[in-house]
Amino acid sequence: MRLTFTFSCVLFIAAGLYNADVFAQAPAPTDTSKTRFLPEVTISVKPNVRGNDTRKLSRKDLELVQSNTLGETLSHISGVQNGYFGPNSGMPVIRSLSGNRVRVLANGLGVNDLSGISPNLNVIADMDNLLGMDVYKGSASVLFGGKAIGGAVNMRDNTIPLSRPDKPLSGFITGEAGTNYGIKQAFDLNGNVGTNWVWHAGAMNRFNNDLKIPGNTKAPIAYDPKIDNLTESMAQVNVQKEIIRNLSLYPYISQFVLNNLNNPAWDLSEDDLYTFQPNSVIGGKEVPNPANSKYIPGQDPNTPLSTTVVKGITDYAPVKKGIMPNSRSESRTINLGTSYLGNNFYTGVGFRGAYGYYGIPGFALPKVPGQDSHHGPVGTDYRPINTQSVSNSLLSETGYRPVSDFISILRLNYMLQASDDRELIGDQLANRFNTTRHVARFEAVQQDWKFLSGTSGVDYSYMNMKGAGDQRYLPNNLSRELGLFTLQRVNFEPVQVTLGYRHDEVARRAMPDPTYKPGRGLAGGKLSPRDFSLNQYNADAQWSILKIGYIKAGYSHSERAPDVNELYAGNDHFAIMLEENGDDRLKKEIAKAIDLGAGMDYHGWHVAASRYQTRFNNYMYLAHTGIARSGGFLVKEWRQSDTKITGWEAELGYRSPANKILKWELASYFDLVKNINTSKDKLRQWAEGDYMPNMPTSRYGFNGGAGYKKISLNLFFDRYLRQRYLGKNINPEPAMPPYSMLSGRISYTGKLSGLDMEYYLSGNNLLNVEARPQNSFLKYLAPLPGRNISLGIKARI
DSSP: OHHHHHHHHHHHHHHHHSOHHHHHHSOOOOOGGGGOOSOOOBOOSSOOTTOSOEEEEEHHHHHHHOOSSHHHHTTTSTTEEEEESSTTOEEEEETTBOGGGSEEEETTEEOOOOTTTOTTSOOOOOGGGEEEEEEEESOOHHHHOGGGTTEEEEEEEOSSOOSOOSSSEEEEEEEEEETTTEEEEEEEEEEEETTTEEEEEEEEEEEEOSOBOSSOSSOGGGGOTTOOHHHHHHTTEEEEEEEEEOGGGOOEEOHHHHHHTTOTTTOOOGGGSEESOSEEEETTEEEEOOBOTTOOTTOOTTSOSEEEEEEEEEESSOOOTTBOTTOOEEEEEEEEEEEEEOSSEEEEEEEEEEEEEEEEEEEEOOOOTTSOSSOOOTTOOOEEEEEEEEEEEEEEEEEEOOSOSSEEEEEEEEEEEEEEEEEEETTEEEEEEEEEEEEEEEEEEEOOBTTEEEEEEEEEEEEEEEEESTTOOSOOEEEEEEEEEEEEEEEETTEEEEEEEEEEEEEEEEOOOTTOOOOOOTTTTOOOOEEEEEEEEEEEEEEEETTTEEEEEEEEEEEEOOOHHHHHOOSEEGGGTEEEEOOTTOOOEEEEEEEEEEEEEETTEEEEEEEEEEEEEEEEEEEEEEEEETTTEEEEEEEEEEEEEEEEEEEEEEEOOTTOSEEEEEEEEEEEEEEEEOSOOHHHHHHTOSBOSSOOOOEEEEEEEEEETTEEEEEEEEEEOOOSSOOEESEEOOOOOOEEEEEEEEEEEEEETTEEEEEEEEEESTTOOOOOOTTOTTTTTOOOOOOEEEEEEEEEO
16 A cells, blocks of 8 residues: 555645646636535435435535545435544444445445444545535435445545546645644546546545544543443443442341352352341251341331442543544545547546554453453553554446437446455554455446336445454455346326336355354354345335425335344454344344425425335344443344334525525525334343434534635534433433534635635534534544634645
8 A cells, every 4th residue: 555655645746746837828617616605415306217315415515514534524414414433433324324224335336334344444535536425315225235225325436537628637636734633635637648538546645643622532421420330331431339238128147158158169258148038948948047137127118228339430541631532543545547438438447545544532452362352450451442444446337328219328337346454452453354345237227218217237246354363253254245126217297206126135154264263142153154135126206396396205125134243243343342242043134114205496495304214124233231341341242123213304495596796505404313112122122222222313404605706605503402212221321412513614716827726714613512422332432523623725727
């Protein structure tokens, strides 16, 4: 990867030293982004050929809202929140679903997203080199398979360029520095050679030190003397306490314990002496227990049997007020590609590389040779948890437009991806995943024919994962997935109907080597091979009313195969500070969803509302066992039970006419989601309660923007409410305080030596509030970063 980074630096410097007068000799192309001032999140008023309401973000939209992670970038969309796992790792949570249920793609191909296996394994996305993103809310499994049972995010980039630039060289170079964000540089260059050849080159480099926060890194509950044992582990504190029994409440002393107190076979102590039972069973006979001389009769029956005295609470590792520990991060990416563009045929190849090294605001014990991994009393050397990721992808795309009345285009995409993801305790390797992926997708897009249009295709993916490290929690494994799909739109104006079907064959195989020790999963660590047949289908209907409004209804049936961690995980998973146990007997997950909605667009006004409900059979979740190992590890295992997800989303906005000198826009939204336990599983009711814990809260938000000549201003306000639908972590889940997030951006455009320049000032968490997302696994350990002000310059060629 060092060679990759060196090459990106060379390109960056070369672009910067290129004679600016050359650019001034040719007239600048029209910059269509100048007429747009707000992030335009488009609702598909009419169902498109893909059959889903798709939120489309353009490159300009991403410039206004982009953040460190994919989840944070998309968090201003109703129904989408950030799966915050520290400031350097966050994936989109769509209607309370994430990980293995939300597929992340690049140009329609699934990328190496291991966030469903471990949320710290973040997709390193270069937002500056994206053309845009498509966000699928609700099931997209017909298009992308079972891993899109809860939605999908497709990142569109220009690694393989598919259009001819207006000039021999175009693009941009940008630099940015923030008070609490670090520094970033990026470039995106495009050009053409001759009549048919085009090329693309882009790169990004970003770095930040430990981030500032408004108060303490840990939530107040971490230092509450009433803290329970499980929260104590999640907050990573050691509670020194003494339990004093009220011996005056026990009328008897056990004769059996007196006889065996010094017998090591029974492991008894003096605490076991006192009892309410008048007799003991010794040798099969009842023997009277002697009276307790300390017993005081007639006491209040509600008198507690014991009193806990907390003598002190200490952190696993030292923390400093105002600083988020271990939040340092660095990342680099590079994109290179070229294409041949003919009249009815094109083909191109590309390379995409990414490197990231970042910390998780948590600590763990390294494994010491000859000792159990859960070793050491209070004061043991806890070390920070870090992540290192390297990914390199070779890409190709070929398209052919036949002379046909039925087929519009035939398209074939392929990606070979090699990734190296490491979880570290300090500098010591705990887990390593070497992953090789082959992904191919063939699509045939139909010509619009009278009232029918559509897309059909084939998906294939192969993943081979090999592990290493002192504390592996996954065996070597491989997965194969083959899917065939079709999605058809039938147009009977003013009614449009979309029908889709997909069939998948999925294989999961564990291939343990002698260095891997199976865990204690529910299946006993047999690591059995599994095969799944999945069927996906959907039906949507929409009625357009007077060309200004619509009513829609949709139904989808989606199925997902358990992933390798859900089947085969075992042992300590240090990155999430759990002992994780899979179950190779798990069944496929089935979701049946209904989505109802209505909307209107009239003279600049936009209003939309939707109501959705999804019933899951065999919903897979990582469940509490109630056991906590020494060293702070909770023991969890993958289980299944029925779940229902319901929610509302609503939007209201107004955009001024485009011909006004002062252009402005206001928009608002509200969303609510509930993940409800509908099973009769007593174990789940005891451990997780009526609702799943760690779920997104209800929110509302406003954003507005204005543009006047060369100046534009944008503001975003999001209010996260206190969670009302709380689950349990064995004990009742505490609600995090509500909070408000305010961000903004102001920019000025001008000319400098023939270049279009943009100077901007952006800010995040401008109110500098202590914000702890309810859905974050790390909510007790790390809040969102504090206030940041960034200054940036972008030169457009």
